[in-house]
Amino acid sequence: MRKILAATVAASVGLLIGAGTIPAAAAAKGSHDGGYTPPPIDWGTCASAGLQARGAQCGFLVVPLDYAKPGGTKIKVAVSRIKHKSSDAQYQGVMITNPGGPGGSGLTLSVLGEYVPNGAGDYFDWIGFDPRGVGSSVPALSCDPNYFGYNRPYYVPVNRQLEKTWLAKAKGYAKACDRAGGALLDHVKTTDTVADVDSLRKALGQKQINYYGFSYGTYLGQVYATLHPDKVRKAVFDGVVNPDRVWYDANLDQDIQFDKNMDVYFAWVAKYDSVYHLGTTTKSVKAKYYATLQQLRRTPAAGKIGPDEWNDIFVSAGYYVFGWEEIAKAFAAWVNDKNADPLLALYAEPGAAGSDNNYAMYLATQCSDVKWPQNWSKWKRDNWKIYAKYPFITWNNAWYNAPCLNWGAKPGKPVHINGKKAPSILLISETKDAATPFDGALRVRQLFPKSVLIEGVGGTTHAGSLNGVACTDNIIADYLASGSLPARVHGNRSDVKCDPVPQPDPTAPAAKAVASASDGSSRAAVRPSGALTLR
16 A cells, blocks of 8 residues: 555455464464574664754664574665653653555654654654665665656556556566565565564564554554564554455555545535635536546646546545645646646656655565465456446556566465454544555454554544644653553444544645745654555
8 A cells, every 4th residue: 555656655355364364373483583683783873864963873683584594694674763862760662663655664764753742752762664675775676667657558447458558567567576576575574574673672672662653564563463462562553454454455445435535635625716726516626637637648748647647646635635735736737727847746757766666665565465366357357346436546556556466476374463462552543544444443443452543533644643633642642651541432433533634724824834844844744755655
């Protein structure tokens, strides 16, 4: 579950609990680390200026490529650390973070502690890391940096030739990854990264970890807490993955909610017609979006922005409210003035650093975590059925994941998530989260009986905690500081209802200043590109 632009920061025949899953005890045995003890991390100066300014330390965690062969080939996981600011007497251990993806770079996420209110982040050493195969870790996977180049075939396979072209294109990417990845592709499942997290715990000299995961990072946390419940002290899961739906069905779930969220966005654009001049009703703005998409099939904007790029640009508006104004400005600039410059600015130049690594590692993990349907007719039938009512992202999402049809690595079986032995965990989700629909948060609340769920009522933002919503952020701070959580209520529902991350107001006096700010004043601004979304 990925985000194409403003973040890339992915995903499914659904495997229900008990159907094709590994019982927790068996999984723990199957993913045994062979008694591997990592060497100490050799801490040094970070390459990132932002990390340097915060006094962070960086280094590499050395781990086996294959934990079944702990004496064999080693790889390196890039790690950063910002040490606690509290007294040693108040110190509460390490807080390992994960931004999502899979495939998201989390090396700079060690800065997250400074966004926790009331100084509650000061009690921890905050740890960021690039999962195996990602970013600054060695090796890092890249398959075809030009795969998302301009003028791609139209996403919607309205004729047999388009369908064949996309199938061949997706197969070609899978083959390119097979050539580039080699043995690495067989060892980048979620369980491999879980083993790395436990090696990180050992290297840091900790009996337990605290954990803060976003999006796919919540699934990583679920698996870790299932396999190592005694090693978890506190955990926050924001943007909660439904473990029953990994990963094919998860994408189909996304397609429905993304379409609904775009209606919310189009309604917001209509509300501010005085600013954008794109229509005064949801229906009229939506019609303009789709009419423009069809026009771009015939004549791409600036010869580069065709229907696929157009759709990609708008996807982030379904993920969260961050960036709504910039997308609306680009929408208006093209429709009203035929100015393509804002569109070109929003659609990152193909081949940008890290973008193919994000995508390659997203696929490498999700395509091998579980066996995907190998019968194209099923994909075709399922996606056309959803597209008929929810067209916005359906075929975009299908082709994004289509390399899983021909992935070279042998697929595994997902861990049977069981949180009965886990400590209290804080879950966070907005009602209309599209990347990880709200039903997933309710399911994980069932699976972790000591968990408490905060609901951002009516919100469309995915993984948006620590962005200034006092109700949510203060509960996080209290939990991290003292371990206290609100009472758990009866029934299959959220335990606490908070406001969502607010929609922007482009007419507010400070709107222009905020839109142009680049000082990283919000937590969203420090998210690594491609880090949070699961698609």
